[in-house]
Structure formats: structure tokens, C-alpha cells
Amino acid sequence: xxxxxxxxxxxxxxxxxxxxxxxxxxxxxxxxxxxxxxxxxxxxxxxxxxxxxxxxxxxxxxxxxxxxxxxxxxxxxxxxxxxxxxxxxxxxxxxxxxxxxxxxxxxxxxxxxxxxxxxxxxxxxxxxxxxxxxxxxxxxxxxxxxxxxxxxxxxxxxxxxxxxxxxxxxxxxxxxxxxxxxxxxxxxxxxxxxxxxxxxxxxxxxxxxxxxxx
Amino acid sequence: xxxxxxxxxxxxxxxxxxxxxxxxxxxxxxxxxxxxxxxxxxxxxxxxxxxxxxxxxxxxxxxxxxxxxxxxxxxxxxxxxxxxxxxxxxxxxxxxxxxxxxxxxxxxxxxxxxxxxxxxxxxxxxxxxxxxxxxxxxxxxxxxxxxxxxxxxxxxxxxxxxxxxxxxxxxxxxxxxxxxxxxxxxxxxxxxxxxxxxxxxxxxxxxxxxxxxx
Numbered sequence: 001x002x003x004x005x006x007x008x009x010x011x012x013x014x015x016x017x018x019x020x021x022x023x024x025x026x027x028x029x030x031x032x033x034x035x036x037x038x039x040x041x042x043x044x045x046x047x048x049x050x051x052x053x054x055x056x057x058x059x060x061x062x063x064x065x066x067x068x069x070x071x072x073x074x075x076x077x078x079x080x081x082x083x084x085x086x087x088x089x090x091x092x093x094x095x096x097x098x099x100x101x102x103x104x105x106x107x108x109x110x111x112x113x114x115x116x117x118x119x120x121x122x123x124x125x126x127x128x129x130x131x132x133x134x135x136x137x138x139x140x141x142x143x144x145x146x147x148x149x150x151x152x153x154x155x156x157x158x159x160x161x162x163x164x165x166x167x168x169x170x171x172x173x174x175x176x177x178x179x180x181x182x183x184x185x186x187x188x189x190x191x192x193x194x195x196x197x198x199x200x201x202x203x204x205x206x207x208x209x210x211x212x213x214x
Numbered sequence: 215x216x217x218x219x220x221x222x223x224x225x226x227x228x229x230x231x232x233x234x235x236x237x238x239x240x241x242x243x244x245x246x247x248x249x250x251x252x253x254x255x256x257x258x259x260x261x262x263x264x265x266x267x268x269x270x271x272x273x274x275x276x277x278x279x280x281x282x283x284x285x286x287x288x289x290x291x292x293x294x295x296x297x298x299x300x301x302x303x304x305x306x307x308x309x310x311x312x313x314x315x316x317x318x319x320x321x322x323x324x325x326x327x328x329x330x331x332x333x334x335x336x337x338x339x340x341x342x343x344x345x346x347x348x349x350x351x352x353x354x355x356x357x358x359x360x361x362x363x364x365x366x367x368x369x370x371x372x373x374x375x376x377x378x379x380x381x382x383x384x385x386x387x388x389x390x391x392x393x394x395x396x397x398x399x400x401x402x403x404x405x406x407x408x409x410x411x412x413x414x415x416x417x418x419x420x421x422x423x424x425x426x427x428x
Binding site for chain 2: 014097154199
């Protein structure tokens, strides 16, 4: 096994260190955040630092790092009071990745990369029409991390759009049926193949398979 | 498209809602957290709510939900001052999933599920010998989320063990070479296949592929 200490990591060249540390979680969600600025202009930005925070009430968390999102994304989503998270599918990973380019102010990433804004009556922020799973959220909490001045934003899930045929009988949305992509590191994109779905783990019982791999 | 509002989600049956909301991020990291309690006993628990927080300094974040981690995990890792994150590989997803069972106090999940504790001189918390990527962290920040009383813990990456042959020339750790698993929802496990690795996105340039899919 190779071994890096914190000191080793701090002394790595910048891009090497970014690639390395971004790789540590392994496979990460691929989502694009849709926001609106106070002049009503749309912004779109890919994120992989997204987690499920809780189911009751339904909450998600997104870490915004200055420099990886368009200018003022956090301020805009707090001002507007809404943002969207859209699952990236393997069929449009190139467009999703291109949203990370630093476009000039006033240039919408939708137009620049060729994705289509889509609106619901319940949410002023733009969804991505190409996304199979579209989540509308209201920011309800902001945590400034003192370790590196990033913003962890908690969003209340206000509505979700999804294809009926990807929903299993017990509420699970199947990433294989959706064609959902995963991200590795800064720039690698993956498709996923199910290996197993396991039963609820109990101390005194062996796991069983809930259904067969496709 | 099917459409759930927040009200619809709140009215879903409990397990259905858990499955549904846990599915919203799509594909998630599969990692096990290794901790030590103040009596020196080991604990192990699978988590998918893990993000990369920053590269300089190297930081990761983990959300701990009461009820999904062994009793006192957060208190223990804060008291000991160390914890580990270990990438789950597809070859031992069953053991990783089984760590989510509620074992009696004093029963180590290592022994219960058949995983092997492994120690470095730099970190008192236990690593998982079966994991290809093992990360030792010191908790440096705790954010209590008022929306649902969960704990978001920021860890400073103190050391990383990884196989030399999975490291690319530019610092990327390849999930395919590592056999890294992803999680969907509460209980589904996936292997990943690379589709593309893209160049750094710039406004005025088309993306190119950094290397070919395997």
C-alpha cells in the first residue's frame, strides 16, 4: 500500500492534490443545480457534493465551494428562496460537465451548453428538462464551514418530478432504469450496474436479496 | 412525469418515504466509518452521506443520523479525536451492509460481520483491512443541523492508504481499478463502468476526452 500523510498531501502539486482528494469518496452523485439570479437570469452548475440529509422532513444538503459554482450562486439561491437539483443521466454527461466552465456574467449555462430550462408552477428556479429526476428545494439552513469557508446549504425538498416506471413498489427510484451517472474525482463519469439489493440488516439473521440483479 | 409535493412525501408510508428520499441523490459513495469508544472497543458502520469538502487543506464531511450509526458514534469519535473512512469494494458489499444491523453494546461490528481491523501508527481508530482505500481523519468541526438534529462532522484528512497501481499520473484514484462500490437508496449496491473522462471545461472550447474508457 502507498501511504500519504497530511503533510505529503499539502505538498502535492495543486491539480494532483485536487484530483487525489476529490477521488477519496469513490463514486459520487452527479447532479446539476439550477438557480435564478435576482434579475431572473438562469444559472446551472454541476455538483457532486450532495447528500441526503433526512426523510422526515425530506431534506438534502449541498456543499458550495467558492470558485466551483458561478458567481453568487449561494447568494442568489438564498435571495430567490428556491433552487433545483437535477440527476445527470449518462446520455448528457458532456453537457453537465461543460456547466463547470466559467462563463461570463449574463451568459446562462443552459444556452451555453445546450440544456433546456423547464419550469413548474411550484418553483421559480429552473429545472433541467433533460433530467429524469428533478427536485425543487427551498434553502432552510446555511452552515459556513470555518475549516475552508465553504457553504453547506440544507434544502427542504418541496417537490420531485420522476418517471413513474423508475419507481419500485416500495419507493425506490432505480438508477439503472433512470440511466443515472456517477462522478469520480473531478472529471470522470460512470454508469452503474446493480450487483445486489439487500434486506434490512438484523444482528441475528443472514442478509437476503430483495430482488435479482437485472 | 409523476409528481410528488412535499405534502405527498410527508404522507407516504415510512419505509416507502425512506426509500424514495434516499434515492434522490442517485448514486452515492459506499464507505464504512471506523471508530473506537472510550473503552477501546471498535465500531464500524456503513455511510453513504459522505462528501469531499476541500483539497487544501484536505477535508471530508460525514453526516451522522441518530439511529443509523451505532450508539454514541459521534460522541466517541469526538472523544477519541480520530475516525476512519474506508471505501467499500464490490467484493464485500454484503459485509458492509450488515454493519448497519443494531448489534448489542460491546459487540464489535468487525467481528459480527467478518471484517478485519487494521491499524496504522498514526491513527488509533480502526481501519478495515479489506478496504483498498483507507482514510484517517481528525474531526475538526461539528455542525448540528437544526432542521432534523443530525450532526455534520468535518474531518481533516490525516493520512491515506491506497494501492499504488490505482493512482493515475495526475493524482486520480480510479474506482474501476479499485473495484469501488456505489449505493442507491438504502440498500442497493452497484459497480461502476467508466464512460468518459473529460478535460477541464472552458467557455470557448469543446471538451476532449482525457483518456479512453477501459
